[in-house]
Amino acid sequence: MNNMKFYHLPVILTIVSILAVCVIFTGCYTVKQGVTMLGYLGRAVPLELVSSEQAGDDFIRLVTDIRMFAIEELGLTESKNYTTYVMIDRNYLASVVSASSRDSFRRHEWNFPVVGRMPYKGFFDIEDARKEREKLEKRDLDVWIRNVDGFSTLGWFRDPLYSYMRNYSPARLADLIIHELVHSTVFIKGQVKFNEELAEFIGSEGARLFIETRYGIDSEEYRTILTAKKDSGSFVSFVQELIAELDILYANVNLSREEKLSEKEQIINAAKERFDSEYESRFSGGNYRYFSQLPINNAYLELFRLYYTEDNFFVDLYERSGRKLNNIIAAAKTISRKGNPREQLEKALELL
Numbered sequence: 001m002n003n004m005k006f007y008h009l010p011v012i013l014t015i016v017s018i019l020a021v022c023v024i025f026t027g028c029y030t031v032k033q034g035v036t037m038l039g040y041l042g043r044a045v046p047l048e049l050v051s052s053e054q055a056g057d058d059f060i061r062l063v064t065d066i067r068m069f070a071i072e073e074l075g076l077t078e079s080k081n082y083t084t085y086v087m088i089d090r091n092y093l094a095s096v097v098s099a100s101s102r103d104s105f106r107r108h109e110w111n112f113p114v115v116g117r118m119p120y121k122g123f124f125d126i127e128d129a130r131k132e133r134e135k136l137e138k139r140d141l142d143v144w145i146r147n148v149d150g151f152s153t154l155g156w157f158r159d160p161l162y163s164y165m166r167n168y169s170p171a172r173l174a175d176l177i178i179h180e181l182v183h184s185t186v187f188i189k190g191q192v193k194f195n196e197e198l199a200e201f202i203g204s205e206g207a208r209l210f211i212e213t214r215y216g217i218d219s220e221e222y223r224t225i226l227t228a229k230k231d232s233g234s235f236v237s238f239v240q241e242l243i244a245e246l247d248i249l250y251a252n253v254n255l256s257r258e259e260k261l262s263e264k265e266q267i268i269n270a271a272k273e274r275f276d277s278e279y280e281s282r283f284s285g286g287n288y289r290y291f292s293q294l295p296i297n298n299a300y301l302e303l304f305r306l307y308y309t310e311d312n313f314f315v316d317l318y319e320r321s322g323r324k325l326n327n328i329i330a331a332a333k334t335i336s337r338k339g340n341p342r343e344q345l346e347k348a349l350e351l352l
Helices: 001-025 030-043 057-075 126-138 163-167 170-185 192-215 220-250 257-282 290-294 298-308 313-320 325-332 341-351
Strands: 085-088 094-101 110-112 116-118 121-123 139-150
Touching: 030 085, 030 121, 057 192, 057 290, 057 341, 094 126, 094 192, 094 298, 121 126, 126 139, 139 298, 170 192, 170 325, 192 220, 192 298, 192 313, 192 325, 220 257, 220 298, 257 290, 313 325, 313 341
Parallel strands: none
Antiparallel strands: 094 121, 094 139, 110 116
């Protein structure tokens, strides 16, 4: 036990130091979230000390293999991320609040130390997230709360594994770990959309490659991930069609705000009905049947604008690279804060 205390001491001292700085800028929010994170990191146990009863030998071997694949075969930056394990009594890590104007896709942003302006704000306590939603709704904004199962601390700390991840499929676990390792490898301040699109693409394609190389293209695991990717693509395409329809509405200068809000609801309700009627022809599984029951608003839809490209930029780039994901990652590492990150990525890839 004494060794465990000394293992956590540098982490605790580092977090306390950062919190002391952050409180000057953002007050109670940073302190409360930081203290909770401190509690999790303080309980983190190195994987080699985790018993099979706590996590399971297969889970530990799988995580180790995914990390080595991401670092050695994809070229993501080596770190101590996902080498520790935290027991937690729920199946998600945090609740994240996003907001947008009600009559446009103008996203609301928060300003944070170090990372700058971000279009979301996370809370470890769901009640705090709900209070934030109430404040934003009083400002006449559309608000959405989602639970997330992981996030990157961008190299500040060792991002741990959480106990609920034991139940993830190999594909989902690979997608999560690779996605977050992308963030700790490439993070361009002030380019949130690019950062998320890049991580989303590499996480998804990296997970497919991992399953292909470890299980084979004739395996059930590989067939499952292909079906899931196809359904996910169909779902994103449907939502993007809805977004495009609303974009036209919001751009209509001949309509008042009240008229736009009224027609917005009609468009969303019609989309839900169309979704249900076309479900069987669009999807192979039942993972997206919930969509028509959601209280869809601009904040929800804006997440798809943030995480998924509205063109085929990354897919096209991937094909031009000879389908070499490691080359795209190597090129992405050269991007600077100045200039257009997409243009920089294309030029760097040409040099490779």
